[in-house]
Amino acid sequence: MRGKWKGKKVGVLMGGRSSEREISLRTGEAVAGALRRRGYTVVAIDVDRNLARRLEEEGVEVAFVALHGRWGEDGTVQGLLEMMEIPYTGSGVGASALGMDKLLSRQIFIAQGLPVPRYELVHKGAESEIGGVLEKIGLPLVVKPRAEGSSIGVRIVTRKEELTSALDEAFSFGEQVLVEEYVEGQEIHVGILNQRVLGGVEVVPRRQFYDYQAKYTPGETRYLIPPPVDEHKREELYRVALEAYRSTGCDGPARVDTILSPKEGPVILEVNTVPGMTETSLLPKIAQAAGISYEELVEEIIEGASLKT
Numbered sequence: 001m002r003g004k005w006k007g008k009k010v011g012v013l014m015g016g017r018s019s020e021r022e023i024s025l026r027t028g029e030a031v032a033g034a035l036r037r038r039g040y041t042v043v044a045i046d047v048d049r050n051l052a053r054r055l056e057e058e059g060v061e062v063a064f065v066a067l068h069g070r071w072g073e074d075g076t077v078q079g080l081l082e083m084m085e086i087p088y089t090g091s092g093v094g095a096s097a098l099g100m101d102k103l104l105s106r107q108i109f110i111a112q113g114l115p116v117p118r119y120e121l122v123h124k125g126a127e128s129e130i131g132g133v134l135e136k137i138g139l140p141l142v143v144k145p146r147a148e149g150s151s152i153g154v155r156i157v158t159r160k161e162e163l164t165s166a167l168d169e170a171f172s173f174g175e176q177v178l179v180e181e182y183v184e185g186q187e188i189h190v191g192i193l194n195q196r197v198l199g200g201v202e203v204v205p206r207r208q209f210y211d212y213q214a215k216y217t218p219g220e221t222r223y224l225i226p227p228p229v230d231e232h233k234r235e236e237l238y239r240v241a242l243e244a245y246r247s248t249g250c251d252g253p254a255r256v257d258t259i260l261s262p263k264e265g266p267v268i269l270e271v272n273t274v275p276g277m278t279e280t281s282l283l284p285k286i287a288q289a290a291g292i293s294y295e296e297l298v299e300e301i302i303e304g305a306s307l308k309t
Contacts, residue, residue, distance in 0.1 A: 003303070004303060005040065005061075005062050005302055005303060005305065006039055006040055006041075007041070008041065008061040008062055009041050009043060009058065009059050009060050009061045009062075010035055010040050010041060010042045010043070010060070010061070010062050010063070010064060010302060011042075011043050011044075011045050011055060011058060011060035011062070011063045011064070011086075012028050012031050012032040012035070012042055012043070012044045012045065012063075012064045012066055013028070013045050013047050013051070013063055013064065013065050013066060013067055013072070013077060014027065014028020014029070014031075014032075014044060014045065014046060014047065014066045014067065015028065015046035015047055015048075015067075016046075016047040016048075016067045016068075016069070016071055016072045017047075017048065017070070017071050018067070018068060018069025018070045018071055018072060018073075019069055019070075019152050019173070020068035020069035020152070021069075023068055023276060023278075024066060024067050024068045024069070024072070025046070026278045027066045027068065027276055027277040027278055027281070028044060028066035029044070030277060030278045030279055030294075031064055031066050031277050031298055032044045034294055034295045034298040034299075035064070035298060035299070035302060037295060038295055038298070038299050040302070043058045043060065045058065045060075047067060047071075047072060047077070051077070051080065052080060052084065055084060055086060056084075060086060061086065061087075062086065062087045062088070062302070062305050063081055063086050063087070063088040063089065063305070064088075064089050064298075064301070064302055064305070065077060065078070065081075065088050065089050065090050065274055066274070066277060067274060068274055068276070069100075069152075070100070070147065072274070073096060073099070073100055073272075073273060073274040074096055074097055074100035074101075074147065075092075075093040075094065075095075075096035075097035075100070078090075078091070078092055078093045078096050078308070079093045081307075082307060082308065082309055085307065086307075087305045087306045087307050088305055088306075088307075089252055089253075089301050089302060089304065089305045090251065090252040090253060090254075090273055090274055090301075091248075091249065091250045091251045091252060091254070091273040091308075092249065092251060092308030092309065093308070093309070094249055095248050095249040095250045095251065095273060096273050096274075098248040098249070098271075099248060099250070099254070099270070099271045099272060099273035100147050100273075101146065101147050102144065102145075102146055102147065102178050102270055103121060103146050103176070103178060105248055105270060105271060106119065106178075108247050108248055109244055109247060109268050111247075112243065112244075112247040114240060114243055114244055114247065114268050115240070115264060115265065115266060115267045115268060116267060116268050116269075117142070117180040117181045117182075117183050117259075117267060117269070118136070118137055118180065118181045119137075119178050119179065119180035119181070120132075120133040120136060120137065120178075120179050120180075121146070121176055121177070121178060121179075122167065122176070122177045122178075122179055123175065123176055124171045124174075124175045124176070124177075130163060130167070130179070133179050134160070134163075137179065137180070137181045138181070139157065139158060139159070139160065140156055140157060140158045140182040141156075141157050141179055141180060141181060141182055142154065142155070142156055142157070142178075142179070142180050142181070142182050143155045143156075143157055143163070143166040143167060143169075143170050143177060143178075143179055144170060144177065144178050144180070145170045145171075145173035145174050145176075145177060145178075146174055146176040146177060146178055147173075147174060152173065153169055153170045153172065153173045154170075155169060155170070156182060183259045183261050183264070183267050184259075184261060184262070185259040185260045185261035185262060185264075185267070186202050186227065186228075186229065186259065186260040187202065187203050187204075187257070187258075187259055188200050188201065188202050188203075188227045188229075188237060188258050188259070188260050189201050189203060189255050189256070189257050189258070189282050189286075190237065190238060190241035190242075190255065190256045190257075190258060190286075191253075191254075191255055191275070191282065191283045191286035191287060192241065192242060192245050192250070192253070192254045192255070192256060193252070193253050193254075193283075193287070193297070193300065193301070194251075194252060194253075194300070194304055195242075195245075195246070197238045197241065197242055198283075198286050198287050198290045198292070199225065199226055199286045199287075199289055199290050200225075200226060200227045200234070200237065200238065200241075200286065201223050201224065201225045201226075201227065201282055201285055201286055201289075202223070202224040202225075202227040202228065203221050203222075203223060203224075203282075204221065204222040204223075204224065205221045205222075206221065223282075223285060225285060225286065225289040226289065227260075229260060233260065233265070236265065236266060237258060237260055237265075237266045240258070240266040240268065241256035241258060241266070241268070242256075244256050244268045244271055245271060248271055250271060250273055251304075251306075251308065252301060252304050252305075253274075253275055253277075253283060253301050254271055254272060254273050254275060255271075255272040255275035255276075255282055255283055256268065256270075256271050256272075257269040257270050257271075257272065277298070279294050283297070284297055
């Protein structure tokens with residue numbers, strides 16, 4: 001029901017300690033502004049180790065999770081909110097943890113029969129494994145940290161001599177790295193809200209791929225809405241994306257990142273359980289194309305806030 005949280009104290013949780021802090025602050029500021037314009041009582045909280053105390057001091061009754069990356073998007077804050085019995089937006093503890101962990105989510109997708117790139121897990125200190133990985137996957141390939149977002153630490157490797165530096169960069173974010181095949185095709189991001197597909201957007205970066213700079217630098221990427229594919233392929237892509245969302249137990253908003261390969265069809269890259277929510281982020285762009293304004297989108301998200309367990 002619309003407006004059930006109006007009159008309650010809404011805490012917008014933003015910032016945090018992850019490598020995506022600056023993007024989270026931008027998301028949180030945009031969300032807080034939209035909620036205030038819709039008549040909600042809002043307190044913006046820059047999340048740190050004193051979050052539990054801040055929530056109590058501010059009298060927060062419902063939380064809008066605008067945190068990206070570790071210690072926010074990965075189920076940790078969701079667990080705290082569950083313990084404090086504060087309803088919150090988005091996915092619960094388990095789905096949030098799965099969405100952040102590229103290895104475990106891949107294993108879930110495979111178990112559900114969903115298409116993913118071929119990949120291998122490489123452990124820090126065991127880089128000798130990479131020879132066998134190259135034989136199995138071949139070049140080009142993609143190197144990425146097991147648990148980071150916003151394409152942080154991700155590199156496309158086209159030559160063997162580039163591999164060491166790519167691994168070093170990825171290992172700076174954790175002890176395990178995914179090395180996966182590079183899938184040629186259209187990169188299409190699918191927006192989902194409360195179990196329904198809102199639509200999709202093809203991203204066409206000027207750079208080698210849709211990396212951090214391409215995502216957050218104006219003019220570095222073209223956005224095609226709806227994706228320029230025939231209706232049958234688009235419907236199949238959206239079906240696969242919704243299955244990925246459901247297979248990991250997602251709730252509320254999410255963005256499913258895919259490659260539409262001419263040979264293989266839709267291939268799932270990952271599910272983002274706290275998609276960017278600046279007014280120019282992908283989910284708001286997709287929603288706008290579906291006739292949902294930014295403020296309407298934010299309000300629908302907050303009105304879906306709940307405890308999950």
